[in-house]
Amino acid sequence: MAKCMTSSSSSSYALLLFFFCFLQLEAILDPADFLALQNxxxxxxxxxxxxxxxxxxFTADPCNFxxxxxxxxxxxxxxxxxxxxxxxxxxxxxxxxxxxxxxxxEFTVVPGRIYGPLPETLSDLKNLRFLGVNxxxxxxxxxxxxxxxxxxxxxxxxxxxLTGRIPPTVGTLPExxxxxxxxxxxxxxxxRFESHTLTRLDLKHNSLSGSLPPNSLPPSLQxxxxxxxxxxxxxxxxxxRLDQVKYLDLSLxxxxxxxxxxxxxxxxxxxxxxxxxxxxxxxxxxxxSIPxxxxxxxRLYGQISPMLxxxxxxxxxxxxxxxxxxxxxxERLLDASIQILxxxxxxxxxxxxxxxxVIPERSSLCLxxxxxxxxxxxxxxxxxxxxxxxxxxxxxxxxxxxx
Numbered sequence: 134m135a136k137c138m139t140s141s142s143s144s145s146y147a148l149l150l151f152f153f154c155f156l157q158l159e160a161i162l163d164p165a166d167f168l169a170l171q172n173x174x175x176x177x178x179x180x181x182x183x184x185x186x187x188x189x190x191f192t193a194d195p196c197n198f199x200x201x202x203x204x205x206x207x208x209x210x211x212x213x214x215x216x217x218x219x220x221x222x223x224x225x226x227x228x229x230x231x232x233x234x235x236x237x238x239e240f241t242v243v244p245g246r247i248y249g250p251l252p253e254t255l256s257d258l259k260n261l262r263f264l265g266v267n268x269x270x271x272x273x274x275x276x277x278x279x280x281x282x283x284x285x286x287x288x289x290x291x292x293x294x295l296t297g298r299i300p301p302t303v304g305t306l307p308e309x310x311x312x313x314x315x316x317x318x319x320x321x322x323x324x325r326f327e328s329h330t331l332t333r334l335d336l337k338h339n340s341l342s343g344s345l346p347p348n349s350l351p352p353s354l355q356x357x358x359x360x361x362x363x364x365x366x367x368x369x370x371x372x373x374r375l376d377q378v379k380y381l382d383l384s385l386x387x388x389x390x391x392x393x394x395x396x397x398x399x400x401x402x403x404x405x406x407x408x409x410x411x412x413x414x415x416x417x418x419x420x421x422s423i424p425x426x427x428x429x430x431x432r433l434y435g436q437i438s439p440m441l442x443x444x445x446x447x448x449x450x451x452x453x454x455x456x457x458x459x460x461x462x463x464e465r466l467l468d469a470s471i472q473i474l475x476x477x478x479x480x481x482x483x484x485x486x487x488x489x490x491v492i493p494e495r496s497s498l499c500l501x502x503x504x505x506x507x508x509x510x511x512x513x514x515x516x517x518x519x520x521x522x523x524x525x526x527x528x529x530x531x532x533x534x535x536x
Contacts, residue, residue, distance in 0.1 A: 162195050163206045165233050170195050170208070172230035177213065180221035180245055185214055207236035209260075214243030223247055227266070232257035238284075244268030244292075251290075256281050267313070268292040275300055275314075282306070289313040291335065299324055299336075314339070315358065323364070325349045337361050337382065347371045358382040360405065369393045384408050384427070392428070397421045397440070406431070407448065417441065428452065429475065437462075437476075446473040450499065450517070455531055458484040469493040477517045478502045480531055504528035 171191060179186050188199045196203035202210035211234065214223050222245020231240065232254025238261060250273030251266065261282050271293040279285070280302020287310060288303070295317040303312070304324035311333040312326075322343035323336065333356040341359070344366025350357070352374045360382045367390030368383065375381070381396075382405035391413035392406065398419055407429040414435030415428065420443050427448040436456035441447055442465050458476065463486045465471045472495060481503040488508050492498055499513035501521050 161206060162203065162208070165235070166206075166208045167191075167195060169228075169230040169233040170198070170201065172228045173211075173213075176228035177223050177225035177247070180224055183215060183221040183223065185220075185223065202239075204236065208234045209236050210239040211237060212239070212241045212243075214245060216243055221245065222269075227252050227271075229254045231255065234258065236260055239263040241265035242267075242269060246270055248272065250274075251276055253278065255279060258282060259284070261285055262308075263287045265289040266293070270294055272296070274298070275303070275319075277302055279303060280305055284308060286330075287311040287313075290317070292316040295319055297321070299341075301325075312336075323349065323359070326351055329353055332356065334358070345371055347374065350375065352377060354378050356380045359386065360384040362386050364388060366390075372396050375399070379403075381405065392433070394418050397423065397426075415441070437481075442471070445471060447471065448473065448475045449479065450475040451478040454479040454481060455504075457482055460485045463490075466492065466496055466498060469496050471496060473497045475499045475514075476503070477513060480504050480523065480528060482528075484508065504531075 174186065174189050185199055195201055200212040201208055214220060220243055222243050224246040226249040227247060229252040231252055237258050240261060244267065246269065248270040251271055253276050256276055256278030259282065262284050263286065265287065267289045271290065272295065274297035275290065275295060277300045280300055283306065285306050286308050291313045297319065298321035299314065299319055301324040304326045307328055308330060309328040310330050313333065313335045315335045316338045319339040319341060321341065323341055323345055326349065329351055331351050331353055334354060335356065335358045337358045337360040339362055341362040341364055343364065345364065347370035350371060354375055355377055357375065357378055364386040366388065368388050369391050373393050373395065376399055379400050380403050381401060384405045384407045386409050388409040388411060390411065392411050392415060394416040395418050397417035401423045404423050404426045407427040409431055412432040415433055415438060417438055417440040420440050423444060425446040426444045429448040430451040432453060434453040434455065437449065437454050437458060439459040439461045442459060442461035458481060462471065462474060463484065466474055467490060477499045483505050484500065486508055490509055492509065492511055498511045499517055500507040501513055501517055502523050504523050506522055
């Protein structure tokens with residue numbers, strides 16, 4: 134009998150050990166995370182033709198839900214919505230319970246019709262590194278306490294209806310790499326950014342105002358877009374520091390002052406400075422290898438530098454440039470190296486091109502409304518108007534152009 138009892142006890146122990154090991158392998162989700170996911174689900178619905186939530190059956194393991202990623206018993210990533218292109222997305226609100234997912238490092242929402250404010254409880258996610266809630270209908274202000282998430286590297290809240298200021302605390306995030314807040318309704322000034330790893334800053338299409346001090350943006354930037362705002366002041370000292378920038382768009386603001394010549398030597402693929410109040414001569418220090426340069430609708434003056442003849446798409450129209458167009462431009466235009474050369478609405482006095490010259494079909498030249506009769510007939514943009522030549526009275530006042 135004793136022998137049988139010993140054998141039975143050994144079998145029970147082995148069975149318990151098996152279940153213990155099984156539970157260790159199949160960890161049960163933390164109750165706080167489980168409840169948070171339930172609340173998040175109740176606040177959101179699939180848009181028509183979306184079935185993202187079909188796998189969210191709370192009688193099963195939530196770590197197997199679509200968009201839920203776990204480490205042990207904690208949710209570490211939550212990606213709401215079908216990420217495939219053309220997905221209808223979700224509708225509803227973001228529940229404050231998202232802040233209960235204490236181990237969450239990544240939180241994203243696909244484009245859809247999610248409305249209401251960002252939960253203030255996002256500031257409780259101390260491990261959050263990636264926040265992406267773009268192309269929805271998020272309104273209200275960016276939570277000030279977002280700046281307390283010291284591990285944040287990417288914030289993308291673009292294409293929403295956010296209002297108010299960009300919290301200065303966001304500028305103090307030490308690990309920030311990408312900040313994308315474009316196409317919102319943000320106002321106030323651009324904060325100073327302290328991160329030495331910030332490479333992408335996109336704030337275009339807002340209502341930001343004020344000037345940018347020379348040390349407000351880090352030299353680590355590779356992509357900077359501030360277009361379609363109401364920003365003012367000189368930019369030459371700040372731009373001189375951004376020697377790693379590859380894409381620069383400051384268009385449609387009220388920036389003033391000169392354009393530093395050495396910016397044309399930066400590794401840029403696109404330089405958009407149009408529709409500002411930049412003034413002074415444009416003097417690159419070397420041949421320019423930037424494919425597209427747009428300096429149109431400013432107050433730039435002086436002669437056109439031959440260093441710009443290597444630009445593929447060059448917009449110098451609606452400025453105050455004077456003198457003759459360098460011959461190097463004509464050579465590159467006729468061999469189709471230049472595809473767009475817009476020089477209209479300046480005070481130019483000549484260009485060395487034969488009236489019988491044939492402009493390649495893939496190239497565009499506009500010379501109208503200068504202090505000369507265009508030697509060749511070329512199609513110009515409709516907004517250039519119909520007048521071929523600037524009035525003589527204006528051309529006689531060249532000496533006043535720098536005033």
